[in-house]
């Protein structure tokens with residue numbers, strides 16, 4: 001059952017414009033009577049002109065088919081509900097009178113005002129309201145004995161997520177915000193992972209992450225160790241939640257379409273190929289450590305949590321430490337371990353036979369498990385859920401591809417999974433072989449196109465220009481993000497609209513005077 005995690009309150013909407021708001025997809029008339037629109041867990045709320053795809057229709061020509069979207073991520077009950085907005089429109093959306101960068105997620109704060117405007121004024125304006133207010137986690141910062149401010153970073157009390165080793169909190173960096181004023185008109189939020197290290201313990205996670213630079217790997221900006229052995233890893237805030245939450249829309253995991261799975265697998269493989277080439281093995285690949293830019297298909301994914309990653313000094317180096325999460329863990333990682341230790345399998349049992357060990361192919365096994373879950377909704381070796389049964393099932397490696405969950409899946413996808421879930425490591429694909437498998441290879445050009453044009457552009461895309469805006473002497477220019485400090489002022493001045501080409505305004509029997517104004521201006 002979805003929960004209401006945030007609310008949008010309609011403000012400053014004249015009765016005439018209010019009549020343009022229609023109820024669909026779970027938004028009841030009561031919500032509108034109250035002037036509030038709920039943002040629910042596991043649901044992307046869409047606002048726009050398109051009556052089929054949007055939850056809230058604003059029937060106005062200056063509004064894009066889908067204008068902006070909202071969603072909320074809640075990691076667990078101790079975490080803060082993180083509500084985001086993303087503008088995907090031609091004409092833009094403003095937050096507190098500042099234009100949002102297109103295709104970039106913005107973390108909403110209580111009382112933020114979201115507005116969609118046109119030349120003649122506000123079309124619709126909404127106030128964001130936090131419905132779940134957590135007791136500020138000042139206690140957490142006190143418990144950790146952590147400062148609120150480290151170098152240029154300001155750590156907030158909003159907890160994004162909690163792991164076995166660390167807490168992840170929202171933070172800001174004024175210096176980066178000023179420096180990147182060219183590209184961001186609103187302050188950008190970051191995340192900081194705070195890990196309490198044992199005295200004299202090396203900060204391996206930070207050391208590995210600082211060397212990496214890949215679009216599908218979490219970007220780390222700065223690390224810091226304080227006098228209390230707290231390690232701070234300042235990184236990008238990834239706004240779409242993790243893949244586990246994305247698949248767990250109900251009480252159980254649900255499969256996603258094969259094409260969507262393929263795009264996610266492709267991105268993970270690009271990251272793995274990059275890591276393995278540099279001698280880095282992740283060793284804890286699982287749904288929880290794969291983060292999404294937004295909870296939608298065709299989004300950028302990011303590998304996170306390098307807490308037990310290993311940097312190998314040579315390609316022949318093998319690892320001997322039993323680490324990882326049983327459900328995703330390759331059989332060779334633990335089978336030589338002392339049985340007793342293996343029962344309490346988790347992070348730090350050491351293999352007895354130093355000559356055997358395992359290689360970076362353990363990541364490919366984990367990817368096999370992840371792919372299996374995405375395609376079927378089933379975790380392949382789960383059994384009765386006990387560690388014993390998971391380990392025994394993985395050791396046998398038996399997967400029944402004849403069950404109904406595989407019926408609609410292509411044979412190449414099945415082959416791909418089979419090649420990753422090979423108990424015999426020598427038979428298992430490495431990252432290069434996996435990326436060259438026909439499941440990926442036959443779609444490679446489309447995947448690359450989507451990757452280049454859509455995935456990598458997220459957060460960097462400009463509003464598209466139309467032929468109209470290119471006409472010499474035409475006064476209507478596309479909006480461009482301003483590059484000076486007085487961007488807010490200039491933003492106001494450059495607030496220009498373009499009608500989407502598909503709309504034929506003259507055929508619509510709009511009564512609004514403002515619309516006639518558009519029709520005159522926009523002869524498309």
Ligand SMILES: Nc1ncnc2c1ncn2[C@@H]1O[C@H](COP(=O)(O)OP(=O)(O)OP(=O)(O)O)[C@@H](O)[C@H]1O
Pocket residue numbers: 075160161162163164165166167168191193218235236237238239241242288289291304305306307
């Ligand atoms: N940069 C980030 N942006 C957004 N959310 C994040 C980020 N880093 C971590 N999270 C969230 O916080 C959770 C915990 O973080 P992380 O996995 O790094 O901690 P951990 O202690 O290493 O966890 P684990 O128990 O899996 O080892 C993640 O599952 C994810 O949902």
